[in-house]
Amino acid sequence: MKVLVIYAHPVEGSYTSACRDRLLAGLDAAQHDVRLHDLHAEDFRPELSAQERTDQFASPDTKPDIAPHAADLQWCDALVLVYPTWWSGQPAMLKGWIDRVWVHGVAYDLPEGANRIRPRLTNIRRIAAVTTHGSPKWINMAQGEPGKRIVTRSIRLLCSRRTRTSWVALYGIDTADDRSRARFLDRVERFGRSL
C-alpha cells in the first residue's frame, strides 16, 4: 500500500517523534511504500495567505509551493497523521497543512453556485491519526472531540465513500507512567504493521 505520513511536532526526541519512528518501523516491516513529510523540518508555512485566499478557486497548477504535498495526497492509498493533540485538536502546523493543501482542485471541487463540495481524494482508502492527549478520554469527550471529528468527518468526506478511519490515541499522557507509554509505542508499531 502507498502510505503518506504527515508528522507535526516541533521537537525531535519528543514522545510524538518516537511514535513516528515506531509507526515507520511497522510500515517498513509490512513493506509498504511510504512517503513522509515532517512539517516543522520542512519549515512548512501553516498560515493561509491573503493571496491564497483570493485565489482559492484558481487551478492548483498556480500554487507551486503546495505542489509536492498535493501530489503526495493524490498518490497515496492511506494517509496517517502523527501529532500531539493540543487544545483538543491538531497543532496549528497540521491544521495549516489542511487549510493550505486540501484546496479546490486537489481535495474537492465546488461547482459554480453550489455550497456543497464534491470530493476528489477518492484514492485515499484509509485515514488514520496517531496522537497523544494530555487529558483523560472523558474530558475529550466532554469537549466534543473536535480534533477527532476533523479527521473522521471533515477530511474523510473528501475521500472515498468506503474510506475507513482509525484512531490510535494515547489519552492522559500528562499522568501516564513509563509502562503505558511503552505499551502505546508497541501499539503504534503494530498498527503500522497491520495497515
Next chain:
Amino acid sequence: MQIVVVLAHPNGDSFNHAVASRVCDTLRAGGHHVDLLDLYALGFRAAMSAEEHTAYHGDTPLVDPMVAEHARLVKAADTLVFVYPTWWSGLPAILKGWLDRVMVPGVAFGFNSKGRVRPALTNVQRLVGISTYGSPRPYVRFVNDNGRRTLARTLRINTGVLTSRVWLGLYSADTATAKDRAAFLDRVEHSMASL
C-alpha cells in the same frame, strides 16, 4: 468591561474584517475598552517553535514578546471575542496557533500536585464566537462544528463553568447575498450592544 477581540482572516477587505469593525465600534460606543488583535496584520506566527515547546513546562513559557503581550491582555479581560472563518470545520491555523502559543501554563491553566489541569482564566466571564461557514448549518452540525467546540467547550473548561457563551454564525456564506451579510452585521451589532 475589558474586551479582547481576536480576528483571524488574511484579507483586510474580507467580510470577517467588516464583522470585527462592527464589533469594535459597537463595543466602544457602549463604553467598553476594546483591544483588537488582528493576527494576520500583526504577523502572528501560528506554529509553536521548538524553543517554545521546550520552555512550555518551565517557569517562563512565554518566549515571544508578542505572545507575552497577548497573554497579558487575556489575563486582564472580562470578555474574549473571536471573529474568524471556519475552515475544514475548525479554526484557521493562525487562530489555533494563537491558542497553542498564548494559552500556556500559567496563563490559561496550571497543574495541581497530581499533574492534573486546573483552570486559570477565571477572569473571563464571557466567550463570544462569530464565524462564517461556507457550508449550510446541517452540514456544519454533522461534521461537529469543531472550531466552535474548541472555543465554547475546550477553552471554556479553563475559564470556568460560570462563563457565558454567545455564538453567532453566518452559514452558507459562499452563497450568501449582500442582504444576508448586511442582516448578519446588524445581528452582530445587536448582540454586541446587549453584552
